[in-house]
Amino acid sequence: MTEQNEIINAFIKLYGGDSSDVRVFSSPGRVNLIGEHTDYNGGFVFPAALSQSSTVAVRKTDTGCIRIAATDLPDRVVLDINKLADYKNLSWGNYQAGVAYVMQQQGYYIQSCDILYNDTVPFGAGLSSSAAIEVVMALTLAQFSYEKGVTDIPNMIELAKTAQKAENIYCGVNCGIMDQFASAMGRKNHAIFLDCKDLSFKYVPLDLNGYKIVIGNTNKKRSLAESKYNERRAQCEEALSQLKLAYPDAECLRDISADQFEDAKTLILNDICRMRAEHVIFECDRVLKSVEALDKGDLRAFGNLMTASHISLRDLYEVTGNHLDIMVEESLAIEGCIGARMTGAGFGGCTVSIVADSAIDRFISEVGRNYESRTGIVPAFYITEAGDGGREIL
Numbered sequence: 001m002t003e004q005n006e007i008i009n010a011f012i013k014l015y016g017g018d019s020s021d022v023r024v025f026s027s028p029g030r031v032n033l034i035g036e037h038t039d040y041n042g043g044f045v046f047p048a049a050l051s052q053s054s055t056v057a058v059r060k061t062d063t064g065c066i067r068i069a070a071t072d073l074p075d076r077v078v079l080d081i082n083k084l085a086d087y088k089n090l091s092w093g094n095y096q097a098g099v100a101y102v103m104q105q106q107g108y109y110i111q112s113c114d115i116l117y118n119d120t121v122p123f124g125a126g127l128s129s130s131a132a133i134e135v136v137m138a139l140t141l142a143q144f145s146y147e148k149g150v151t152d153i154p155n156m157i158e159l160a161k162t163a164q165k166a167e168n169i170y171c172g173v174n175c176g177i178m179d180q181f182a183s184a185m186g187r188k189n190h191a192i193f194l195d196c197k198d199l200s201f202k203y204v205p206l207d208l209n210g211y212k213i214v215i216g217n218t219n220k221k222r223s224l225a226e227s228k229y230n231e232r233r234a235q236c237e238e239a240l241s242q243l244k245l246a247y248p249d250a251e252c253l254r255d256i257s258a259d260q261f262e263d264a265k266t267l268i269l270n271d272i273c274r275m276r277a278e279h280v281i282f283e284c285d286r287v288l289k290s291v292e293a294l295d296k297g298d299l300r301a302f303g304n305l306m307t308a309s310h311i312s313l314r315d316l317y318e319v320t321g322n323h324l325d326i327m328v329e330e331s332l333a334i335e336g337c338i339g340a341r342m343t344g345a346g347f348g349g350c351t352v353s354i355v356a357d358s359a360i361d362r363f364i365s366e367v368g369r370n371y372e373s374r375t376g377i378v379p380a381f382y383i384t385e386a387g388d389g390g391r392e393i394l
């Protein structure tokens with residue numbers, strides 16, 4: 001049975017009625033191949049959408065409420081459409097409420113509806129489960145608003161921005177645009193080379209000739225990730241404000257080249273802020289070089305850039321932590337693994353590695369065993385299939 005049939009059946013069991021007026025929308029998580037903590041600095045990122053997703057079955061109602069349930073949670077959430085500002089502190093459902101709230105402010109018609117979520121993106125693992133939840137909510141509400149004749153056909157990039165805004169102003173995480181963009185705009189078998197300054201982008205085929213992208217989940221839950229994330233962002237802003245003494249036209253760290261940074265870095269008074277800026281500026285360079293390497297089919301160069309990215313995130317940006325470092329170290333020790341790094345915000349979560357087809361079984365068993373013996377935690381591995389972005393499943 002397909003996921004679509006299963007979720008429709010579960011929906012009917014929960015809310016009653018039949019399947020004739022139940023629709024299904026879906027939006028994926030993402031893995032970022034390289035370009036970490038660059039998006040909110042106007043930099044480059046290189047994510048791919050996953051096949052794991054947040055899928056909803058939904059039916060329009062006339063109750064004045066959005067009722068939300070999830071296949072893996074016992075509680076249901078009821079959002080009164082006239083009180084959407086009031087749900088910031090829900091233990092779950094605040095991402096959805098935030099999206100509905102922001103869209104209402106933007107002039108969308110907010111349709112009463114019953115929703116059932118089925119999430120297959122592992123939660124809190126750095127694979128953007130929250131962006132998947134937000135983007136599918138935004139897509140569903142935008143489609144209903146369009147059908148009501150209030151707004152235009154949903155534009156996926158605008159919806160990504162709306163979802164990001166919900167996370168920023170409603171959920172208190174000052175995230176950049178990468179996750180929501182990848183979730184909205186993903187394309188099967190492709191990664192997205194995205195310029196976060198103007199949102200220009202290009203799809204890059206993921207032809208990895210004899211290699212695969214393997215995600216390693218440390219299963220180490222991220223702790224204090226939100227406050228540390230916002231702190232990193234503030235440190236970048238401080239560094240930029242001081243570099244502007246030399247480069248007044250720079251609007252973001254990405255506008256400063258590696259050479260310019262070397263010339264002016266002493267303007268940054270705080271050592272930590274200087275390290276953060278160094279990571280961002282050189283990471284942007286690594287993304288450009290990675291896309292070039294993939295264009296030329298030079299996978300080894302790409303792998304080396306990924307590993308350099310991890311080292312920079314570990315030593316300069318300080319967002320890796322023991323578990324991610326151990327998993328990357330164990331990954332790189334396997335012959336056939338040509339690059340490995342953490343992916344996402346860090347502080348726990350997942351790694352991403354490029355592994356030769358012939359080495360994948362050994363990679364999973366040996367990295368799994370060694371990681372477990374060093375940390376006491378059993379990890380999980382997923383072989384990435386780049387999937388499509390947010391859409392209605394007909």
Ligand code: GLA
Pocket residue numbers: 035036037038039040175176177178179344345346
């Ligand atoms: C999180 C954020 C993104 C991005 C990454 C780090 O996933 O949501 O906007 O900043 O961290 O690259």
